[in-house]
Amino acid sequence: MVDVDRRTVVRDSLGVAIATGTYGLSFGAVGVASGLDVAQTCVLSLLMFTGASQFALAGVLGAGGSAVSGALTALLLGTRNTLYGLRMAPLLGYRGWQRAVAAHVLIDESTAMAVNRASRSLARTGFWTTGGTIFVLWNLTTLVGAVAGEQLGDPRDLGLDAAVGAAFLALLWPRLASPVARLTAVLAALVAASAVTVTPAGVPVLVAAGVAVLVGALRR
Amino acid sequence: MTWWAILAAGLGCYLLKLAGLSVPARVLARPVVARIADLVPVALLAALVAVQVLAAPSGRALALDARAAALGVAVLLLLARAPFLVVVFGSAASAALLRLL
Numbered sequence: 001m002v003d004v005d006r007r008t009v010v011r012d013s014l015g016v017a018i019a020t021g022t023y024g025l026s027f028g029a030v031g032v033a034s035g036l037d038v039a040q041t042c043v044l045s046l047l048m049f050t051g052a053s054q055f056a057l058a059g060v061l062g063a064g065g066s067a068v069s070g071a072l073t074a075l076l077l078g079t080r081n082t083l084y085g086l087r088m089a090p091l092l093g094y095r096g097w098q099r100a101v102a103a104h105v106l107i108d109e110s111t112a113m114a115v116n117r118a119s120r121s122l123a124r125t126g127f128w129t130t131g132g133t134i135f136v137l138w139n140l141t142t143l144v145g146a147v148a149g150e151q152l153g154d155p156r157d158l159g160l161d162a163a164v165g166a167a168f169l170a171l172l173w174p175r176l177a178s179p180v181a182r183l184t185a186v187l188a189a190l191v192a193a194s195a196v197t198v199t200p201a202g203v204p205v206l207v208a209a210g211v212a213v214l215v216g217a218l219r220r
Numbered sequence: 221m222t223w224w225a226i227l228a229a230g231l232g233c234y235l236l237k238l239a240g241l242s243v244p245a246r247v248l249a250r251p252v253v254a255r256i257a258d259l260v261p262v263a264l265l266a267a268l269v270a271v272q273v274l275a276a277p278s279g280r281a282l283a284l285d286a287r288a289a290a291l292g293v294a295v296l297l298l299l300a301r302a303p304f305l306v307v308v309f310g311s312a313a314s315a316a317l318l319r320l321l
Contacts, residue, residue, distance in 0.1 A: 019303065026308040040226055047230030050237075052265065057229055059272055067225035071232070073264065078233035080261050083254075085240015094241070103238040159315030162290035165272040166311030169291065172265035173298050184259045185266035192267035196275045196282055204275075208267030209260055216256030 021137025028145020033155030034062025065202020105131025290315035
């Protein structure tokens with residue numbers, strides 16, 4: 001029975017991991033299209049290893065934003081991993097170096113495949129199978145996407161500048177389930193678009209984070 | 221400068237993950253903090269979509285061009301429950317096609 005449970009967890013985790021790991025292809029292509037070189041794009045996948053923050057840093061720099069606003073946007077998006085960590089800490093029960101390694105693969109998907117498991121052992125199986133597989137695939141496909149993107153010539157001719165917006169929308173889509181989230185998204189987009197005309201590149205996105213604070217604080 | 225942004229933000233994102241596994245859960249037990257933290261990614265991603273699609277390549281102005289049409293294609297693909305890669309590259313292909321016309 002235990003083995004059947006474990007096999008199910010591994011199979012589900014691998015399915016999610018393989019689907020997610022291949023997104024790295026689009027990050028690699030978008031990274032070089034945004035003006036990063038292949039090494040910078042690959043180091044982002046290795047060190048940062050959290051997709052939305054990586055796309056954000058590349059996107060802000062590509063749009064002419066400063067390094068500081070790019071880094072701040074990536075960090076603000078990275079705060080959601082802190083929340084995942086708070087939920088995962090009692091489930092995984094790691095300390096010391098195991099915790100330090102686990103933190104690196106603490107992302108949306110590894111959390112999703114580990115919460116709600118019947119035991120700590122199954123939670124750990126889901127977490128490591130998903131996180132580890134995505135880490136390997138994400139870095140390989142980032143390299144492939146970046147090298148291919150560099151060979152293919154002007155990113156605009158390939159529509160890769162439009163691909164960045166589509167990638168952000170696809171990352172946003174599953175978070176729009178509640179009316180409050182949809183209201184926040186619409187307001188943030190309006191605020192950011194208005195700010196484009198009056199602030200330096202990169203700043204509009206940071207200003208829009210204020211919408212989340214306002215909506216979250218005002219709503220009961 | 222770009223390298224510094226990559227290294228600093230990369231290290232920062234790792235520390236944010238480690239902090240979650242290390243600090244006591246009661247820090248975020250306040251409902252207001254939890255609500256705001258839930259909405260921050262929504263606001264940032266929506267703002268990134270808007271800026272990426274509407275900001276003119278030349279700087280401080282808005283522009284409606286092939287990128288907006290490509291975003292429309294992305295919406296249709298998402299409504300049809302297409303996988304991530306199909307959405308991203310389908311949208312790119314539609315912008316490339318529009319520019320050829």
